[in-house]
Amino acid sequence: MSNGLQNERREQPNMRGEVVKQPLDKNELESILDRILEVEFTFRQTAEPAQRLAAMDRATQDYVLDWVGRVTSNHIELGYQYACYADKALHLLDREMVEAWALHAMDVYDRDGLRPALAVMHGLDDFLEDQHQRVSGSVLEEVNGVLSGFLHGLSGRRLKLEEGPHPYTDTEVLYLPPVMARLAGKHDNFLLYKSAIALLWAQTRYGTFRVLLDGALDPETASDELVALFHALETLRLEAHIARELPGLFRQMERLKAELEQPALSAPWRELRRRVQSPCTTAHDCLCLAEAHLGRIQPFPDRFYRAALKPVAVADCMAARLEREKARFKVSLKELEDEQREKQDREAKASRFEARLKRDDPEREAMEMEILLDGRPMKLPQFTNKLLNSILLDLGNLPEDYLEPAGPGDYDAKLLKDEEPDPEDVWSGTYHEEGAHLTDEWDFRRQHYRKGWCAVRERTLIPKDESFVRETLRKHSGVVKQLRKTFEALRDEDRLLRRQPDGEGIDFDALVEAISDAARGHEMTDRLFTRLHRSERNIAVAFLVDMSGSTKGWINEAEREALVLLCEALESLGDRYAIYGFSSFTRKRCELFPIKRFDERYSAEVKGRIAAVEPQDYTRMGFAIRRMDAILREVDARTRVLVTLSDGKPDDYDNYRGEFGIEDTRRALIEARRNGIHPYCITIDEQARDYLPHLYGPAAYTVVSEVRALPFKVSDIYRRLTT
Amino acid sequence: MTAQTLHLDEYLITEEPYYEPVGDEIAIFEAAYGNRLPVLLKGPTGCGKTRFMEYMAWRLRRPLITVSCHDDLTASDLVGRYLVRGGETLWIDGPLAQAVRAGAICYLDEIVEARKDTMVVIHPLADDRRVLPIEKLGELVRAAPEFGLTVSYNPGYQSVLKDLKQSTRQRFVALDFDYPSADLEAAIVQKEGGLDAEMAGKLVRFAEMTRNLKGSGLEEGASTRLLVHAGKLIASGIGPVSACHGAIAQALTDDPEMLAAVEELSSSLF
Ligand SMILES: Nc1ncnc2c1ncn2[C@@H]1O[C@H](COP(=O)(O)OP(=O)(O)OP(=O)(O)O)[C@@H](O)[C@H]1O
Ligand SMILES: [Mg+2]
Numbered sequence A: 001m002s003n004g005l006q007n008e009r010r011e012q013p014n015m016r017g018e019v020v021k022q023p024l025d026k027n028e029l030e031s032i033l034d035r036i037l038e039v040e041f042t043f044r045q046t047a048e049p050a051q052r053l054a055a056m057d058r059a060t061q062d063y064v065l066d067w068v069g070r071v072t073s074n075h076i077e078l079g080y081q082y083a084c085y086a087d088k089a090l091h092l093l094d095r096e097m098v099e100a101w102a103l104h105a106m107d108v109y110d111r112d113g114l115r116p117a118l119a120v121m122h123g124l125d126d127f128l129e130d131q132h133q134r135v136s137g138s139v140l141e142e143v144n145g146v147l148s149g150f151l152h153g154l155s156g157r158r159l160k161l162e163e164g165p166h167p168y169t170d171t172e173v174l175y176l177p178p179v180m181a182r183l184a185g186k187h188d189n190f191l192l193y194k195s196a197i198a199l200l201w202a203q204t205r206y207g208t209f210r211v212l213l214d215g216a217l218d219p220e221t222a223s224d225e226l227v228a229l230f231h232a233l234e235t236l237r238l239e240a241h242i243a244r245e246l247p248g249l250f251r252q253m254e255r256l257k258a259e260l261e262q263p264a265l266s267a268p269w270r271e272l273r274r275r276v277q278s279p280c281t282t283a284h285d286c287l288c289l290a291e292a293h294l295g296r297i298q299p300f301p302d303r304f305y306r307a308a309l310k311p312v313a314v315a316d317c318m319a320a321r322l323e324r325e326k327a328r329f330k331v332s333l334k335e336l337e338d339e340q341r342e343k344q345d346r347e348a349k350a351s352r353f354e355a356r357l358k359r360d361d362p363e364r365e366a367m368e369m370e371i372l373l374d375g376r377p378m379k380l381p382q383f384t385n386k387l388l389n390s391i392l393l394d395l396g397n398l399p400e401d402y403l404e405p406a407g408p409g410d411y412d413a414k415l416l417k418d419e420e421p422d423p424e425d426v427w428s429g430t431y432h433e434e435g436a437h438l439t440d441e442w443d444f445r446r447q448h449y450r451k452g453w454c455a456v457r458e459r460t461l462i463p464k465d466e467s468f469v470r471e472t473l474r475k476h477s478g479v480v481k482q483l484r485k486t487f488e489a490l491r492d493e494d495r496l497l498r499r500q501p502d503g504e505g506i507d508f509d510a511l512v513e514a515i516s517d518a519a520r521g522h523e524m525t526d527r528l529f530t531r532l533h534r535s536e537r538n539i540a541v542a543f544l545v546d547m548s549g550s551t552k553g554w555i556n557e558a559e560r561e562a563l564v565l566l567c568e569a570l571e572s573l574g575d576r577y578a579i580y581g582f583s584s585f586t587r588k589r590c591e592l593f594p595i596k597r598f599d600e601r602y603s604a605e606v607k608g609r610i611a612a613v614e615p616q617d618y619t620r621m622g623f624a625i626r627r628m629d630a631i632l633r634e635v636d637a638r639t640r641v642l643v644t645l646s647d648g649k650p651d652d653y654d655n656y657r658g659e660f661g662i663e664d665t666r667r668a669l670i671e672a673r674r675n676g677i678h679p680y681c682i683t684i685d686e687q688a689r690d691y692l693p694h695l696y697g698p699a700a701y702t703v704v705s706e707v708r709a710l711p712f713k714v715s716d717i718y719r720r721l722t723t
Numbered sequence B: 001m002t003a004q005t006l007h008l009d010e011y012l013i014t015e016e017p018y019y020e021p022v023g024d025e026i027a028i029f030e031a032a033y034g035n036r037l038p039v040l041l042k043g044p045t046g047c048g049k050t051r052f053m054e055y056m057a058w059r060l061r062r063p064l065i066t067v068s069c070h071d072d073l074t075a076s077d078l079v080g081r082y083l084v085r086g087g088e089t090l091w092i093d094g095p096l097a098q099a100v101r102a103g104a105i106c107y108l109d110e111i112v113e114a115r116k117d118t119m120v121v122i123h124p125l126a127d128d129r130r131v132l133p134i135e136k137l138g139e140l141v142r143a144a145p146e147f148g149l150t151v152s153y154n155p156g157y158q159s160v161l162k163d164l165k166q167s168t169r170q171r172f173v174a175l176d177f178d179y180p181s182a183d184l185e186a187a188i189v190q191k192e193g194g195l196d197a198e199m200a201g202k203l204v205r206f207a208e209m210t211r212n213l214k215g216s217g218l219e220e221g222a223s224t225r226l227l228v229h230a231g232k233l234i235a236s237g238i239g240p241v242s243a244c245h246g247a248i249a250q251a252l253t254d255d256p257e258m259l260a261a262v263e264e265l266s267s268s269l270f
Helices: A006-008 A024-038 A047-053 A056-073 A076-092 A095-112 A112-128 A140-154 A184-206 A208-212 A224-245 A247-259 A267-276 A283-293 A311-344 A382-395 A465-475 A479-487 A508-518 A553-572 A605-612 A621-633 A656-673 A686-690 A693-698 A709-722 B025-034 B049-062 B075-079 B095-102 B120-127 B182-192 B197-212 B223-236 B240-253 B257-270
Strands: A011-013 A019-021 A160-164 A173-176 A353-357 A369-373 A437-444 A450-460 A494-500 A529-534 A539-546 A576-584 A590-596 A639-646 A677-683 A701-704 B039-042 B062-066 B080-085 B089-095 B105-109 B131-134 B141-143 B148-153 B173-176
Touching: A019 A056, A019 A590, A019 B148, A024 A047, A024 A056, A024 A095, A047 A056, A047 A076, A056 A076, A056 A095, A076 A112, A076 A224, A095 A112, A095 A382, A095 A450, A095 A590, A095 B257, A112 B141, A140 A160, A140 A173, A140 A184, A140 B197, A140 B257, A160 A184, A173 A184, A184 A208, A184 A247, A184 B257, A208 A224, A208 A382, A224 A247, A224 A267, A224 A283, A224 A465, A311 A369, A311 A382, A437 A621, A450 A621, A450 B141, A450 B173, A465 A479, A465 A553, A465 A605, A479 A553, A479 A709, A479 B240, A494 A508, A529 B223, A539 A553, A553 A576, A553 A709, A553 B223, A576 A621, A576 A686, A576 B025, A590 A605, A590 A656, A590 A701, A621 A639, A621 A656, A621 A677, A621 B075, A639 A709, A656 A693, A677 A693, A677 A709, A686 A693, A686 A701, A693 A701, A709 B049, B025 B049, B025 B257, B049 B062, B049 B148, B062 B095, B075 B080, B075 B095, B089 B095, B095 B120, B095 B141, B105 B173, B120 B131, B120 B148, B141 B223, B182 B197, B197 B223, B197 B240, B223 B240, B240 B257
Parallel strands: A160 A173, A450 A590, A539 A576, A539 A639, A639 A677, A677 A701, B039 B148, B039 B173, B062 B105, B105 B148
Antiparallel strands: A011 A019, A353 A369, A437 A450, A494 A529, A576 A590, B080 B089, B131 B141
């Protein structure tokens, strides 16, 4: 059974006769760690972690070593730190949580670099320091969907949830720690997340930050003590709102506070709470109280939310939003006015907008307003309504000057539209996602996704002269005819046609009518049958064309010809289809070139784009498949097919080589299949048989040796799908 | 050949249906009806369109004939057809023909669902000709003066295929329905569900939360109808969280994550 002495010593049958691997000893562990962590060059001390690992069973040792390897694939220092903390962490936390922590550190490393990632690692250490009992935590990434749903249900403004060091909000994003593990039970930890969300939501909902608008609190000069006191008072005021609005949640919060042994408020704080509890208390009142008590009372210790208030971050975010939303609101009023004028054919007489509270209910600080035009309530478009709600959240009312319509010319276009940043800018400076679709990418060494790793953009192909298309059709006229026939035979899906002159069933409605016609002496129709007709096939097919540099020359020419033939054939089918090209140059520049979108006709423009397909850079396949997956899922069809036309292996300039690229592509295809998409690959790479079965399965790829065969292969795919 | 008509009396609504006016829809409908103009009701599901029609029919003292359109509904289903009975043929008026002859109000619910050929018979009825061509009989039936035509459609579901053509929509006076304002909706839920004001108000709050989720996970928020359902469950002793789960959350989505989120909202609220 065993292949060497070493193993013989290690593997001994247990009582049930199963072979159990013996734990590795300290020296063995040390040398393995030395190898993984390249100690030869980096001089790290592995004796200590090896010592601790030696006490574990073999399965756990293997597990930890595997993870040390994964983390080290990002950075050796991170891997080393992981090795140092692993034993303690596994003692107090579920594996799931330890993994979440390690992955979070790796994500931070991807995004912000080594130092912040190490801070996450050390954060784990701090956390473990004051942890005594084993806990089962809640991991943000897992519960993000449910929590976001909860948050969006609460609020009018679309707030986002993201990972951050501790709970706080800048009024557009709510930051929460990646892992919540302060109570023993998983659900209770989930409720801690939920409570923190409710508090931060309440800050935006009940006007905490309005003190920044009129200078009552200057974010730059306010002392930390004042901010902390204000924050404490606000927390009490907002809790009173939560108790009124969300009593069910408030009950849960009270229970959790007891579990966390949140100390009861001292007498002076109880008195302060009494003073801020009324629904009519404002953030300004709390600020006044804070100023009055500054230096005379300490904020009560918050063991519950551990939230922070960051006036500077909020002020920046709010200022930009106020300017933007004011411009957009006024412009949209102008549009409304114009529309109304057109409808009623009125003279260009001046019209007047007014705002009115929908209901006056100080209890709930009801901030719903309706907009009137010349005294009549207007139904606002959704976009305008959202703006109005967001403005009301910030200001608490709608100032007069917001009601004066303004033309788009009055503002900088940047204010009115979220502009698409230049592809080149996206990755410079900070990590941000505007304008690009960020897709995840599978890192097989890490055995996990790298989040938002690829910046995908759509680029336009400038159409070229379509003479290429004419030329191709002439050159392959024989093939075109044959193709049409092949595809026409494919047309159709079951449908029952009524009132047919012949067919396999009887149309009783028609028969009854015919008999009654006959009885009245009218001529009797012979259209009395039903026939099964195959039409209205419900397929959507997307073609993904490799535009990498390696297609340069005859392959590219062949691809373009094949596309022409393919379109010609598909047009006769009447099915929906789309064609996209793709190419990449590192993860920062992943490009998709729409050649024909689903809702586009096979027009001269499309033909021109086919002619313009040119070799670009590399073949990062995963992002392209993921984007096509998303595009296909937006199409309403029963059967969705993705056909990739390529000339070789996935490959890119950065790490996307060999196994990395293949595994990511494989993963993307698994995702697509899970989403109900049928992926196929047609390739001219003779070596493809080495890796394509691994990616597509044996039945879903073909290697063609000449272009003309390609459309026929597509017809094979169709046939397989429809019969 | 005898035309057989149903007893239209059965379609008369004798008791006043409970209806809370939302805006000036009653006045507009009356004016349209008085001027023999057809009416188009737009609005999301369960916001009171059917109830409104019942109320207007009662108010105008006309029988109300409702046809729910579906994708197999043909022109003959509306106009009528021949039947054979004991070797004799017999013409049966369809619901639309009956309403046209008798001067009833005909309400075609979800008109976009019907087959395209039904429009052919609706168009001449919906402009100032006010006639219904019955091809099989070779007859052109002139509508009785009291005849009224109303159709409804839900713009929320519109797909390219199922949008109303301009030539159709431009024949109608449009009434735009939406969920009633919070106070009004609470009053409706209170009355229809048999609840106290506080619980009704909370149900409406919950509905608003689900409506906030429209477009980010939910296709639609909770309709007034669903609130009434939940209200009825609560009134018969079911706990509010369970009632919202059964009558509202499960009706809105099957997605486990969204269900969980909606559940978190209701457990926070009650
Ligand atoms: N204005 C209202 N006055 C009284 N009841 C109302 C009102 N609006 C809604 N309702 C209540 O909501 C329920 C659903 O309304 P209704 O059946 O009329 O909806 P609908 O708009 O016809 O929906 P659908 O488009 O799905 O047919 C009614 O049974 C009633 O209980
Ligand atoms: Mg209805």
